[in-house]
Amino acid sequence: MKNIFRMSLLALLIFWFNSSIAQTNFIKTPWEEILVKSENENKLIFVDLYFTGCFPCAQMDKTVFTDKKVSQLLNQDFVAFKSDIFKEDIGKRLARKYGVTGFPSFVILDSKGNTVDVNSGFKSVEELLSLLNAAKEKFNAKDFKSYSKALNIDYPEFYSDAYLKNKRKVSFEVVDSYLKSQKDWNAEIPFVIITGLRIGGEYVDYVISHADKLAKAYGRIPVRNYLSGMVNVKAKYFGTENNQKEFENLLEQVKPVFTTNEWDKFGSDFKKTFEKYKQL
Incomplete structure (x- = not known):
């Protein structure tokens, strides 16, 4: 009788433990x-x-x-x-x-x-x-982002290869040539190419000036992730040029993309980068 009780108690404990995980x-x-x-x-x-x-x-x-x-x-x-x-x-x-x-x-x-x-x-x-x-x-509320419903759409080969074949090293000239052929950089494919492949140059300024529209269309986080890296590059440039005015203007432009907590970290990092290269 005691053995039966012990076995029942053990089974109950095992059940409780498993269900609690x-x-x-x-x-x-x-x-x-x-x-x-x-x-x-x-x-x-x-x-x-x-x-x-x-x-x-x-x-x-x-x-x-x-x-x-x-x-x-x-x-x-x-x-x-x-x-x-x-x-x-x-x-x-x-x-x-x-x-x-x-x-x-x-x-x-x-x-x-x-x-x-x-x-x-x-x-x-x-x-x-x-x-x-x-x-x-x-x-x-049927509040959807602007991505197309299809998983496979007409991506350029260099972009598909970057994700499907892990060929991430794509020359700027190749990407630039493709983007220059597109009528609307706000469209889905140009957006994921610019942000996914971290394309710089004039495309950084384009994303900054259209950040609010792009964030509403494709999500704030993809835009923020892109800018968090690219703003550091621009901070480095403005630092070496000792261009305080343009750097502060840059911060004012990108700040709305970040939450208050995010800006405490990222804004501080941007300023540290600027000051670091300003002193070199």
């Missing part, structure tokens, strides 16, 4: 089936794009996607899917679609291919919950 159910199935599942269950798709060796990606797997509130929300209201952008074809194609540069990157879309949000970087539990709930509100 929350885990996001990332579905491993072909992308087409993810779309079907999303439609059949009337759920949004949450995509986590990562790569092996990405520290913040691993940290989110360990501390955020295992959180009970996060896993409950994702499992209940989303079809969660993750893919390695270097090892899996669908990961490469999704990275190409959104000009992914920051990791982990998150894409939220519906079963029809409408893009609700594009984001990146380590998110705390509360930050991810906020992102997910905001996405649900945007979806209900």
